[in-house]
Amino acid sequence: xxxxxxxxxxxxxxxxxxxxxxxxxxxxxxxxxxxxxxxxxxxxxxxxxxxxxxxxxxxxxxxxxxxxxxxxxxxxxxxxxxxxxxxxxxxxxxxxxxxxxxxxxxxxxxxxxxxxxxxxxxxxxxxxxxxxxxxxxxxxxxxxxxxxxxxxxxxxxxxxxxxxxxxxxxxxxxxxxxxxxxxxxxxxxxxxxxxxxxxxxxxxxxxxxxxxxxxxxxxxxxxxxxxxxxxxxxxxxxxxxxxxxxxxxxxxxxxxxxxxxxxxxxxxxxxxxxxxxxxxxxxxxxxxxxxxxxxxxxxxxxxxxxxxxxxxxxxxxxxxxxxxxxx
Numbered sequence: 555x556x557x558x559x560x561x562x563x564x565x566x567x568x569x570x571x572x573x574x575x576x577x578x579x580x581x582x583x584x585x586x587x588x589x590x591x592x593x594x595x596x597x598x599x600x601x602x603x604x605x606x607x608x609x610x611x612x613x614x615x616x617x618x619x620x621x622x623x624x625x626x627x628x629x630x631x632x633x634x635x636x637x638x639x640x641x642x643x644x645x646x647x648x649x650x651x652x653x654x655x656x657x658x659x660x661x662x663x664x665x666x667x668x669x670x671x672x673x674x675x676x677x678x679x680x681x682x683x684x685x686x687x688x689x690x691x692x693x694x695x696x697x698x699x700x701x702x703x704x705x706x707x708x709x710x711x712x713x714x715x716x717x718x719x720x721x722x723x724x725x726x727x728x729x730x731x732x733x734x735x736x737x738x739x740x741x742x743x744x745x746x747x748x749x750x751x752x753x754x755x756x757x758x759x760x761x762x763x764x765x766x767x768x769x770x771x772x773x774x775x776x777x778x779x780x781x782x783x784x785x786x787x788x789x790x791x792x793x794x795x796x797x798x799x800x801x802x803x804x805x806x807x808x809x810x811x812x813x814x815x816x817x818x819x820x821x822x823x824x825x826x827x828x829x830x831x832x833x834x835x836x837x838x839x840x841x842x843x844x845x846x847x848x849x850x851x852x853x854x855x856x857x858x859x860x861x862x863x864x865x866x867x868x869x870x871x872x873x874x875x876x877x878x879x880x881x
Contacts, residue, residue: 557759558741558766561622565770568614570777576613577778577785580604585651603783606647608791610778611771612640618767626757627682628805632764634678635801638671639716640794647788668716671797672709679804683755690807692878708809715803715812716796718819721826721845723792726781728847728861730772732818732868733795737769739815739872740802743879747806756805768798781858808879815875818868822846 623629646659679685687704688697723729744762778784803812825846832840842852850860
């Protein structure tokens with residue numbers, strides 16, 4: 555517990571420190587955000603704001619884990635997910651900045667990379683930690699063995715959540731605040747899991763340090779990312795966060811509970827899927843704009859109010875998820 559508290563504080567402080575030299579560097583390199591022309595008009599003033607700020611907390615995380623981590627197999631597997639998804643995001647950001655393509659990689663390119671990483675993650679957890687192919691059904695604590703179906707189903711679910719974190723990163727401080735709450739939740743999940751070492755052959759103390767560190771990093775990132783944002787995390791940061799979240803769920807066998815804890819991410823990506831499906835099938839839009847946070851903006855909500863309400867929703871959902879885990 556004590557070392558994870560140290561990691562939490564270190565995450566906040568080190569992210570602010572790392573941001574001091576990185577932010578001016580991003581400005582000098584003219585790594586600015588390209589704003590969607592079909593988005594809310596109030597966002598047009600954000601054009602040129604430095605992006606790829608996720609590098610700030612990725613660097614901070616690596617430093618913290620180098621010092622405080624035990625280097626367990628579970629930590630390496632978690633770190634693979636965090637960095638591999640983040641690398642896809644980094645390349646996507648480069649495409650946007652260098653080639654000035656607001657949408658970056660094509661959907662097929664991005665999904666191919668994400669599914670590849672998800673499959674490797676699932677197989678690695680099986681080979682090195684004996685994760686198995688069971689999922690825990692809440693309330694009854696029933697272990698349902700999905701067999702070979704586990705891999706395609708979980709890969710699809712994980713890719714969905716990762717993209718949900720990406721869609722959540724659309725307003726100043728939204729993704730960072732929501733994710734800080736989610737990681738505090740998983741910090742507590744990992745501390746509880748220490749008492750159940752047979753759940754998965756994982757070092758849950760190491761994973762608690764990772765979750766606490768990343769929660770602190772997200773809070774520290776708000777120093778630069780809260781409204782009006784001085785920097786955006788970009789896909790580098792949002793996809794890395796998504797990779798971290800799904801790896802925590804995988805290694806604690808809380809994939810079902812992730813539907814609750816990561817409910818904001820899920821709502822964001824479902825809003826996009828529903829919007830696209832509705833328009834293609836019936837030529838009508840369900841929402842004023844997707845992802846979901848833009849719908850509330852176009853209804854007249856100030857950006858700060860939307861962000862605070864999503865933070866509140868994340869806090870309620872995370873608390874509910876923790877209650878379910880404890881039952």
